[in-house]
Amino acid sequence: MRRSAAETREHLLEVAHDLFYWQGIKGVGVDKIAATAGVAPTTLYRLFASKDDLITAYVTRADGLYKEWFDATAGDEGRPARARVLALFDAQTEQIQPDRCRGCPFLMALAEIPDAAHPAHQAAAGTKRWVRARFADLAASAGVASPVDVADQLALAFEGAYASVQALGVDGPARHARRLAELILDAASGPA
Numbered sequence: 001m002r003r004s005a006a007e008t009r010e011h012l013l014e015v016a017h018d019l020f021y022w023q024g025i026k027g028v029g030v031d032k033i034a035a036t037a038g039v040a041p042t043t044l045y046r047l048f049a050s051k052d053d054l055i056t057a058y059v060t061r062a063d064g065l066y067k068e069w070f071d072a073t074a075g076d077e078g079r080p081a082r083a084r085v086l087a088l089f090d091a092q093t094e095q096i097q098p099d100r101c102r103g104c105p106f107l108m109a110l111a112e113i114p115d116a117a118h119p120a121h122q123a124a125a126g127t128k129r130w131v132r133a134r135f136a137d138l139a140a141s142a143g144v145a146s147p148v149d150v151a152d153q154l155a156l157a158f159e160g161a162y163a164s165v166q167a168l169g170v171d172g173p174a175r176h177a178r179r180l181a182e183l184i185l186d187a188a189s190g191p192a
Contacts, residue, residue, distance in 0.1 A: 005046075005047065008039060008043065008047065009047045009048075009057075011037055011039075012033065012034075012037050012039065012044060012047060012048070012054070013054075013057055013058060013061050015033055015036050015037040016028075016033050016054055016055075016057075016058045017058055017061070017062065017105075019032065019033055019036060020055070020058055020105075021102060021105050021108070022102060024108070024112065025055055025058075025108070025109060025112045025113065026112050029051075030044055030045075030051050030054065033054070052118070052119070052120070055109075055113070055120045056118075056119040056120040056123060058120075059105070059106070059109050059120045059123040059124050059127075060123050062105050062106070062127075063106075063123055063124075063126070063127045063130075066106075066127060067127075067130065069091075069095075070088065070131065070134060071134075073087055073088050073091045074087060074088050074134070074138060080142070081138045081139070081141035081142035081143075082142050082185050084138055084141075085135070085138050085139075085142070085154060085181060085185060086178060086181060086182065086185075088158070089157075089158070089161075089177050089178035089181045090178060092158065092161055092162075092177065093161075093170070093174075093175075093177070093178065096161060096162065096165045096170055096174055097170060098165075098169065098170065101162075101165055101166075102166055103162055103163065103165060103166040104159070104162035104163065105124075106124040106127045106128060107124075107159070107162060107163060109121065109123075109124040110124045110125065110128075128155075128159075131155055131158070132151050132152065132155045133151070135150070135151035135154040135155050135158075136148050136150075136151035138151075138154075139151050139154070139188070142185065142188075142189070143189075144185075144188035144189060145188065146188065149188075150184060150185070150188045153184045154181055154184055157177050157180040157181050157184065158177065158181075160173065160174075160177065161173070161174040161177035162174075
């Protein structure tokens, strides 16, 4: 069965995601992606003009999937904002298990592509700004006095779990991320 161009593109992005995430963006060439996807390199280049275009599409696709996950996890469903924030940290604990996680794909993209003008770098940095803004929205909904400061602290705890898990595992500092979020929210809420 032949795939449409859109289906082939999505298939290539799925393969690129697995390879880039687990083996590194710089460590994987387009020939390997094409071979793993079972397509000719010319097909890949028909859909992506260059490896840089493929990398940018990979980061952009990951951004969309991550935002869907984040919003679904922090969805209102009649829950207070504090519970929604803590639900993110609970879900992150599941997400960072060693069989599923090598770290944050956006942090890895930023590390592998340090050129701030590169579209993939910009997309990854945009994801990080979006997460911070979402934490600020949640903090504001929780009625804290300084939602931006609380967002910075929550984002730092969240990012810290992703950043530390590859080297120190889920039983290292990452295991404290949820408790740190509780302490941040408690301190921001003032005395009970």
